[in-house]
Amino acid sequence: MSFNTLVFRSMRKNIRHYYLYFFALIFSATLYFSFTTISSNDDVTHMRNADLKAGAAFQVGSIILIIIVAVFVFYANHLFMKRRSREIGLYQLIGMPKSKINSMICIENFILFTSAVSLGVLIGYFFSRFFTMAFLKVIGSDDFVEMYFSTDALVQTLVVFAIIFGFILLQTMWLIARSKLLDLFQAESKSEQxxxxxxxxxxxxxxxxxxxxxxxxxxxxxxxxxxxxxxxxxxxxxxxxxxxxxxxxxxxxxxxxxxxxxxxxxxxxxxxxxxxxxxxxxxxxxxxxxxxxxxxxxxxxxxxxxxxxxxxxxxxxxxxxxxxxxxSYDFVTFNNQGSFEQQLKKEQIDFKKQTFQIVSADIDTQNLLKEKPTDDALENISNKTQVVAFSDAKKVFPSINITDDEAYLTGYSQMMASIIPLESGRTIQVLLPGLTKNLEVKTIEKQAIVPSYLTSGVPAVVVSDALFKQLQENKKVQKMTAWHSFTGYTVPEQDIKQATELYFKTTNDGTFKSKKQELHPxxxxxxxxxxxxxxxxxxxxxxxxxxxxxxxxxxxxxxxxxxxxxxxxxxxxxxxxxxxxxxxxxxxxxxxxxxxxxxxxxxxxxxxxxxxxxxxxxxxxxxxxxxxxxxxxxxxxxxxxxxxxxxxxxxxxxxxx
Known part of the structure; x- marks a missing residue:
């Protein structure tokens, strides 16, 4: 019997074992080729959001996928070799040298890899469009993607699986080289320990x-x-x-x-x-x-x-x-800069607006903490807080009602609540020269009044109109305050696109400047x-x-x-x-x-x-x-x-x- 005949008879005999290994290879090749095809598609990697590094994210995902695929194929090959242990033992028993057995299994693996990767690439080609459309759907894009074949993805897939094939051959040769004849006949029933x-x-x-x-x-x-x-x-x-x-x-x-x-x-x-x-x-x-x-x-x-x-x-x-x-607004302007509102009126776009006066002040809120942090942690907690007047807060919270000695906290996010738990019913303290006052916090609201890019995630404080006026007139507060007011606009959904164009046109591409800061909301x-x-x-x-x-x-x-x-x-x-x-x-x-x-x-x-x-x-x-x-x-x-x-x-x- 010729060597080639023995190889093909062996493959035919082991078809019931091969299908597991073959399926593992096809699936791995399909998954990897589909992913690399998507990552090399310009419609995917060059999306409208310039801040989104889609190409880099897909590269990281590709590396992780290579590791997963390699581990999966190595395990499947190890299992396949274990199930063929009796056959390999018989070959050694009739006098076939290990080098000949290695050559036979290498040829079988080459046929398997070539067939599986070819089928995987073909299946991956058809599935890649489905995955690409799914991706665009997830990111909210209505773009249509044609069938796309990437030569780069093909080359990358062939190189990756060629390297995996090389390691599989080394694994196979190592398993055969270290095997003993008796162990091969007992491999399937032998416990590892x-x-x-x-x-x-x-x-x-x-x-x-x-x-x-x-x-x-x-x-x-x-x-x-x-x-x-x-x-x-x-x-x-x-x-x-x-x-x-x-x-x-x-x-x-x-x-x-x-x-x-x-x-x-x-x-x-x-x-x-x-x-x-x-x-x-x-x-x-x-x-x-x-x-x-x-x-x-x-x-x-x-x-x-x-x-x-x-x-x-x-x-x-x-x-x-x-x-x-x-x-919570569709558009926000600061310190009355720009002519956005005038342009909305000119274009006859309906809108609703709310204007808020704000100041930045030193307010000690540490007494609200449920558990006192360490001294090192306290050093990292800033007392700089955005303050809103009671009359403005009623625009958002109509039922709000406070006295001169009371305060509300708004914009207490879930992240803040999880990291720094606060309790209402306790007092906070205004820390300013000539203006030191204790305020009892009646309620801590999750809903925000001041945009988070002004508060940096820290809750804003609502105080009485009288106290707010005192803060406005305080010289230290005036120096600390970069933004004295902001206006939030809400427009009908059908006018959002036109209003967005007007917003960028009338606000220097959405840029607002003060002496201390520059905002790009x-x-x-x-x-x-x-x-x-x-x-x-x-x-x-x-x-x-x-x-x-x-x-x-x-x-x-x-x-x-x-x-x-x-x-x-x-x-x-x-x-x-x-x-x-x-x-x-x-x-x-x-x-x-x-x-x-x-x-x-x-x-x-x-x-x-x-x-x-x-x-x-x-x-x-x-x-x-x-x-x-x-x-x-x-x-x-x-x-x-x-x-x-x-x-x-x-x-x-x-x-x-």
Missing amino acids: QIKKIAPYQLVLGLLGIVLIGFGYYRSSILFEVKNTITLNDLFIAMAIILFSVIIGTFLFFRYSVSFLFNVIRSSKKGHLNITDVVAVTPIIHRIRSSSLSLSLITILTALALGILSLGSIAYYGVHATANQNS KPKAILIKALQEQMGLVIFIAGFIGLAFLFTSGSILYFKQMSEADEERTSFTTMRKIGFSEQEIMRGIYMKQLFNFGIPLVIGLLHSYFAVKSGWMFFGTELYTPLFMTMGIYILLYSIFALLTTQYYKNVVRQAL
Whole structure:
């Protein structure tokens, strides 16, 4: 028999094993080529928002995608080689040298890679337009995209997969070179580690894993509190501690905690094991330690994917709320500069306006803090505050009513509330030469009066008209105040486009100057569009990478369970012969799959929830709706792999007798 004939017969014989590997290659090539095609499309990278660095974002996403694809292909190849171990052992048994076996597998891999990448590029070409249209839809663009083939994307894909192919050959050669003949015949049934009785130190490590995860959750919940995080360096150190404790804790949990819990369950049976225990509990105990690394990796990948997707969803979901926090008006002018209002009248555009007098003053609000921060943190808290008169505040809050000794706080954002919790009913103090006054804060409102680009996110203070007049006449306040007034305009939606053109034309492209500052406020429509593009870019790339994470983790579990199902085929045959029904065996398999897919998913969901909850306020104004929507979709897609695995097990059980 010629060598070429042997190669093709080997491929034909292993077709049932090849399809997994082949599918993994096709999917990886499709995903990568589609992504690089989108990133090289000028309609995508050169969007109207000049501040949006779409090209750079896609490059970062491309690097992450390469890592995901490489890990996925390496794992699939490792599993494929393990399932062919008996065949390789037979080749060695009949005297075929390892160099010849390497050559045969290299040729097979070359055929597989060439075919898979070709199909992946072809499928990716058709899917890239769909993904591009989805991306433009997410960022709110109505542009139409034609079918687009990128030579650069093709070359990049070929180069990346050529490099991966080179490493796959090295991996294959290394696996064959270090293999022993006896090991090859036992590779499919051999556990990665001999299972021994649980030692006391393992119990301690298992408990430590749970404690580390709990510590990471607790530390993340107070990560951004001002009393704990003083500087950026403190923040990075805290984040590193949380990351370390959660990752190590996850590994220890799967490595020792789960083994201990299942051993307790088995010991409680006192030797009276039912069919579910035999099919589910015992295999989990014997495989959990060898699977601890992969289950930990899948859990961390799930948490990372969900965290990125959730934060992107929160930011995208809250675009309009974020724009309203910045300014609740369509257009804003300062210090009566420009002729915007006159042009609106000239063009007969209906509008509503509200004018506010403001001053900047030193007001000590530290007494409102629920918990006193450290002295170092207090040094970073500025007392400079924007102040609004009571009569102007009534334009926004008609029911407001204060005396000369009372005050309101407005513009208390969710981010501010999460980092620096404040309580009403306490006093604040005006700190000015010749004007020191205590004011009781009646209410702290979330809705803002003064635009956030004037307050820098700090709540503005509403005081009585008499006190406001005193502040206006104070010389120190006059020196501190850069902007004495602003006017907010609201126009009908159908006139927004024309009004925007007039706004830029009459305000020197939206520029306002004082002796101390220069402002460039954007009209709300443009701000919403810019935020939509920015957050749309984030959520699209995060979604694409999240899809890759989902498919990678789900496929790793699916491939692993398929391999275990084939290994347990003889056990199922024995069970069927002694009288157990398919339904009885499947009950144990359902429990086993609930563990293999459910535990990494549940812990990954918990990891991502606490991670997102610690810093979501920097991305949007609503947490639970976008978070639970994202998690729900992820759970639904993830469950598909569990159903496919269960169905594969069911087919194996049916064929066992």
